[in-house]
Amino acid sequence: MKFKKQLLNTEQRGRKCPFSMKPEYITIHEINTNQSAETVARYVTLSFGKIAAHFFVDEEEIIQVIPCDHNAFACGDGPEGVGNRKSISIEICRSKAKKDEYYYRSVENARVLTKYLMKKYGVPLDRVLRHYDWTKKDCPHRMMKENLWQTFKCKLQEGEIQDEEFSL
Numbered sequence: 001m002k003f004k005k006q007l008l009n010t011e012q013r014g015r016k017c018p019f020s021m022k023p024e025y026i027t028i029h030e031i032n033t034n035q036s037a038e039t040v041a042r043y044v045t046l047s048f049g050k051i052a053a054h055f056f057v058d059e060e061e062i063i064q065v066i067p068c069d070h071n072a073f074a075c076g077d078g079p080e081g082v083g084n085r086k087s088i089s090i091e092i093c094r095s096k097a098k099k100d101e102y103y104y105r106s107v108e109n110a111r112v113l114t115k116y117l118m119k120k121y122g123v124p125l126d127r128v129l130r131h132y133d134w135t136k137k138d139c140p141h142r143m144m145k146e147n148l149w150q151t152f153k154c155k156l157q158e159g160e161i162q163d164e165e166f167s168l
């Protein structure tokens, strides 16, 4: 798995992640697309709106666009919302990939990233949430449709992550 930082520029940060943050939660999302993390990250970075997530994940790489000490407006719970102001948002790509394997590998990569972030920021398992848990939005759509969420959370308790995989 590759890890890339493609952080927002100053102007983009002013719109998409203006507040400093100490992460207390991790929120899992899905972009309902066949597109790669690279394509989605570029689209979100260049979009004029304020919505963005910290990380975009596909079957082969993780792309970070917002530093974890800044907020992201990804949870839909308003400008003062705890989701938008205290959680690291991870977008899983490929839920509409032609090969199911791409999606399931993307979910696994998101799990590895989540586990790493839990350790790094001291986020307990009960603070790893779905976008759904903040606002009842149907996100992450495919994970919920296929009942993958409980397995995803259980597997966060297994094994250890090698720190050298990341430099966040």
Ligand SMILES: [Zn+2]
Residues within 6 Å of the ligand: 028, 029, 030, 074, 131, 137, 139, 140
């Ligand atoms: Zn979402």
